[in-house]
Amino acid sequence: MSLAREGNERAFEEIVCRYSPRVFRIASRFFRQPAAVEDAAQESFLKAYTQLSSFEGRGSLEGWLSRITANQCINMLRHAKRRPEAAVSELTDHDGPWLENQLGGLSAERHEAGQRSMVAADIAEKVLSELSPEDRMVLMSIDGERLPVKDVAEMTGWSESKVKVRAFRARRRMREAVENLLRRTRKTGSEEGRKDE
């Protein structure tokens, strides 16, 4: 670490090798496209390299890197949100049936596991894109990855109680977004049924 701080490239290469999996895992919570994840990870390491001198060694290097990555991803996502790629209103043909199957409990019989999971991830991404980057990170970390509140607090620099409050609100927002989505899917389904009749 001290070598890397002095500008030793070999030492920093070692840091990149050791912490890439962690940095990629965090970036994957924010972005789905491999290129976007890689860009976020690269920018995080570049930022870490330029800020190495400010690392005082109080916490772990992994925690420090995680915080840099989370902040970097939040900033990138904020920037990307100005140019949204997909919204909940833009559901594909697969999304409606997936939601219906979830309600009916028939998904296991009707879909292949892989495809089912991919469609679910698609819908999740669309719903998550409606949340703020911070809400998304908290939800993905606590509810998705099952990280303890303490770890998320360390990563974000927030207090544990703030993380809990944020998670509560984020969960509610996501649940309401899914509820709206279900309502719309049912409405569309009943309209199509009437047309068929």
Add this chain to the structure above:
Amino acid sequence: MSENHITNLLDAKPFSDLNEEEISTVRSHVITCFECRSAYESAKITSSLLEARTSETVEAGPFFKTRVMAEIRARRLASEEPALMRMWKSARALVTTMALLLVVLAGITIFTRATDPQEAALVGPSMYSPEYVVLARGDSDDDLTNYQVLETIYDPEDSDGQ
């Protein structure tokens, strides 16, 4: 009535962390409360969605480390370069293009002037020069030959005004 709703319970922790007692409370409530039933279904789906999304993880490619280190070197070089050099680097293409354009335009101008017969005629002796007056104008009634005229004009002995 609202304090009996189970939405706060659903939002307080991840859906899969609800214990058996909490789940039985939720289930008994949603039998009669349509609003909470919808919230319960959504919470279940939300949990599945998050699980599916989290299972997708991108891994670092084999050249990731090389890419990062190359970028570090490039940025370091860029910061070490003097400002004028950086300006030249960014403006080099524009300046070169403009210089080339200038050369091409000058070439075209010279070429068209040389090939235009009217222009070429204008480039010849001026209509106010002695040669033009004497040689080109055919209306001179003087009997002197051309050679004598020129000799008179360019006589070196006469050049000092004597």
